[in-house]
Amino acid sequence: MSEDSRKDRPPTEDQAPSVPPAGPSPDVERVREQLDLYWLDFDAEDLANEAEARPENDTQAIVVAYLGDQFKLTDLVLDAFLHELRAPEPNDALWRGYFRTGHPRLKALLLEGLRRHPDDADLLADLGYFHHFHPLPAELEAHYHRACLRAAGPTALQRLLDDFAEACPSRQASLLQGLHQAPLDNPDCRALIARLAIDRL
Numbered sequence: 489m490s491e492d493s494r495k496d497r498p499p500t501e502d503q504a505p506s507v508p509p510a511g512p513s514p515d516v517e518r519v520r521e522q523l524d525l526y527w528l529d530f531d532a533e534d535l536a537n538e539a540e541a542r543p544e545n546d547t548q549a550i551v552v553a554y555l556g557d558q559f560k561l562t563d564l565v566l567d568a569f570l571h572e573l574r575a576p577e578p579n580d581a582l583w584r585g586y587f588r589t590g591h592p593r594l595k596a597l598l599l600e601g602l603r604r605h606p607d608d609a610d611l612l613a614d615l616g617y618f619h620h621f622h623p624l625p626a627e628l629e630a631h632y633h634r635a636c637l638r639a640a641g642p643t644a645l646q647r648l649l650d651d652f653a654e655a656c657p658s659r660q661a662s663l664l665q666g667l668h669q670a671p672l673d674n675p676d677c678r679a680l681i682a683r684l685a686i687d688r689l
Contacts, residue, residue: 615627
């Protein structure tokens with residue numbers, strides 16, 4: 489088999505995903521402290537599980553191949569990622585290392601997913617998880633702002649606001665201020681934002 493043809497094939501279940509071992513830099517840690525992001529503690533067993541994790545099915549293998557720079561970002565990759573994102577029992581150990589190390593192709597995948605599905609709560613939550621390790625507060629706020637403008641009603645809007653408050657507590661007031669000044673079509677959503685703005689701003 490030629491080198492080119494091997495490159496086009498997804499990794500098998502026996503192949504290890506290429507997860508960079510480096511952790512956050514001191515600069516990243518300082519920003520995390522400024523943003524009041526709580527610390528996620530992973531022990532040696534967690535890290536060992538990451539190192540041993542392998543794709544368990546074809547869709548996971550496709551995403552891992554993309555993350556390993558074997559595939560371009562295509563509809564196939566995005567659909568596979570969204571399938572795994574919504575799986576009832578996701579392969580957490582496989583994906584966690586990519587989040588923890590701030591893998592740039594994972595970030596690109598999340599942002600492309602949100603470009604196509606701007607109000608997808610699972611994608612927003614995953615971008616928030618990525619932000620926890622490698623902060624991108626302005627970018628995260630912009631995506632939540634866009635999703636809030638598209639919320640179907642106050643229940644969906646409140647969920648988005650709660651998710652953002654947990655992911656980026658230091659920017660909660662900024663998001664509310666931006667939404668308070670935005671043209672929300674739904675009157676119930678406008679009332680919710682007005683009430684929260686009075687309470688919190």
